[in-house]
Amino acid sequence: MTKLAPSILSADFARLGEEVKDVEQAGADYIHVDVMDGHFVPNITIGPLIVKAIRPVTALPLDVHLMIEKPEDYVEAFANAGADIITVHQEACVHLHRTIQMIKQNGVKAGVVINPATPVETIRPILPDVDLVLLMTVNPGFGGQAFIESVIPKIEEVAALKQEQNLSFEIEVDGGVNKDTAKRCTDAGTNVLVAGSAIFNSENRKQAMEEIRQEII
Ligand code: DX5
Numbered sequence: 001m002t003k004l005a006p007s008i009l010s011a012d013f014a015r016l017g018e019e020v021k022d023v024e025q026a027g028a029d030y031i032h033v034d035v036m037d038g039h040f041v042p043n044i045t046i047g048p049l050i051v052k053a054i055r056p057v058t059a060l061p062l063d064v065h066l067m068i069e070k071p072e073d074y075v076e077a078f079a080n081a082g083a084d085i086i087t088v089h090q091e092a093c094v095h096l097h098r099t100i101q102m103i104k105q106n107g108v109k110a111g112v113v114i115n116p117a118t119p120v121e122t123i124r125p126i127l128p129d130v131d132l133v134l135l136m137t138v139n140p141g142f143g144g145q146a147f148i149e150s151v152i153p154k155i156e157e158v159a160a161l162k163q164e165q166n167l168s169f170e171i172e173v174d175g176g177v178n179k180d181t182a183k184r185c186t187d188a189g190t191n192v193l194v195a196g197s198a199i200f201n202s203e204n205r206k207q208a209m210e211e212i213r214q215e216i217i
């Protein structure tokens with residue numbers, strides 16, 4: 001079954017604990033945490049302190065998306081803070097295998113992410129080593145941006161490589177996912193949908209999530 005990972009980037013940060021509980025009760029599968037450093041992306045968000053603060057609030061896996069330069073310098077801090085999955089951008093890792101290895105050595109599932117304009121070919125050598133591949137469907141930095149349609153063939157490409165090589169990583173998409181775009185992603189082979197504004201900007205999060213699930217049946 002397709003998993004839904006609400007991105008807390010669009011949550012009310014003054015009530016973050018309640019917001020996390022709200023989407024957990026509404027049926028979320030992962031909590032997606034967007035970490036931005038103002039260098040790799042033009043925005044600054046949260047760090048390990050916030051991950052540590054929400055850790056006891058939810059039983060759901062914390063899916064920590066690092067949009068930062070030199071992610072290897074912060075892997076341990078996010079692992080200690082309670083991350084269950086840490087994803088790093090291929091574009092930010094000079095030694096990608098080393099960083100993926102480091103994540104696993106910290107007892108955390110490891111994922112690799114590529115931006116919309118980065119070819120799938122750049123992550124082909126790492127596919128056997130990862131637990132998750134995240135394809136960005138917007139340029140990272142902000143919530144509420146428009147879905148970039150040209151990523152769909154890249155999802156299909158990753159799904160085909162996964163099948164050919166008999167691998168078991170999850171395929172996640174992030175950016176502009178809502179009830180209108182979700183089905184194209186799942187048809188192409190996605191099994192984890194990140195959605196920020198489509199869930200948190202809705203009064204009734206349960207209904208927003210059910211509407212997405214209805215579309216992907
Ligand atoms: C984008 C972040 C996303 C973002 C998605 O930089 O990585 O996780 O929160 O937000 P929506 O779903 O509103 O595009």
Ligand code: ZN
Nearest residue numbers: 007034065174
């Ligand atoms: Zn994200």
